[in-house]
Amino acid sequence: MKILVINAGSSSLKYQLIDMENEAVLAKGGCERIGIPGGKLTHKANGQTFVIEQELPDHTQAISLVLKELVDKQAGVISSMDEIDAVGHRVVASGEAFKKTTLVTDEVMATMEEIAELAPLHNPAAILGVNACRAVMPGKKMALVFDTSFHATMPDYAYMYAVDYDDYKAYHVRRYGAHGTSHKFVSGEAAKYLKKDIKDLKIVTCHLGNGSSISAVKGGVCIDTSMGFTPLAGVPMGTRSGDIDYAAAEFIFRKKGMDLSEGLTYLNKKCGVLGISGVSSDFRDLAAAKEAGNDRARLALDMFAYSCKKYIGAYMAAMGGLDVIVFTAGIGENTPDVRADAVSGLEAFGVKLDAEKNRQKNDGEIHDISAADSRVKILVIPTNEELVIARETAALL
Ligand code: AMP
8 A cells, every 4th residue: 555645834745655565665755935936846766866846836736746756757656646545644733623533525624624723834734735635636535644633632631721611612722732643653663662562651752853842641642742722832942932921922022012923923933942042943053052152052952951851850740650751853863962951860760861872873763872770761763754644544544
């Protein structure tokens, strides 16, 4: 069975064609600058990279070009579109409308339109991607795989905000979380790697990238996560503030003469480690600036690691113990200093890092970086959200 995984952004579209027999990636790539001048497709297959520069006025044109490449004599990996058994679409937010991976129908897409405002930067793009695929591949089975699904198991006392309950009921305002496919994948991989039944494990998964979220996974299900109604909450991120007293944010908005929408843009795009350091949202730049003596870069890195540590501790308490900490995504997989700082001082709780193993370069494999006498295993696990989307889609069929 071959599954095409689609991750559509407002002006981009990433894809992978995965053979589920051996979970091998047959081809992958992405379209950039959809709907704006300078369209481009980068396609990787058969050990080569193919670049096509061509205007892509909309997502339908983009997906048409992708399919043309997939069946192309030189760049292609299949002989016809019939070889694609189904398409799995990544969707950021499901609200309370969908709790699990869902087959695309007209009715489902009508509901998707209704809940689009929950993730205005992401969900409308996913709808464009689905509609484009339905136009180009009519009749093909398609699934929506939600970033929020893995968090649907959170108990009410974990997902509720302490607001007027009637407002929760009316507007469905609550914690939904994000990066669910990644948290699901790495917690599953951790259990496999340790040769343990996931039902017996208490795992904290740290997905640390440009956007970061931390989850408590007890017995294989998520019981809490750091992102909230939107991906603005939790630890400080590349450009997002993370948790903040709303009154402090409103105070800044008022002082700077920002309306609420400008204020939200400020919290999403101008804060986080970029705002603190004034240097960059990229952790490689921050590390270099800190090395050169920039104290605000040092502060940004310290705040990030401290916040991660607080979530690890909080989730240890929420789960009544801890067996495994997993680091994943761009920062989690590549930045030993962040990992070391995030778990330093937790030795009394059985968390002990092996400094040497922690320095190991990311080679795309799973690494155990805990000391031999650490009760809690500390693992670095490369995430693979596309594979989860493909697996979920295949399982639905
Ligand atoms: P992501 O959103 O998962 O792509 O992660 C992006 C973040 O990961 C950025 O802050 C990068 O600085 C960091 N990152 C990605 N690759 C590396 C690397 N090879 N070394 C250090 N940091 C990296």
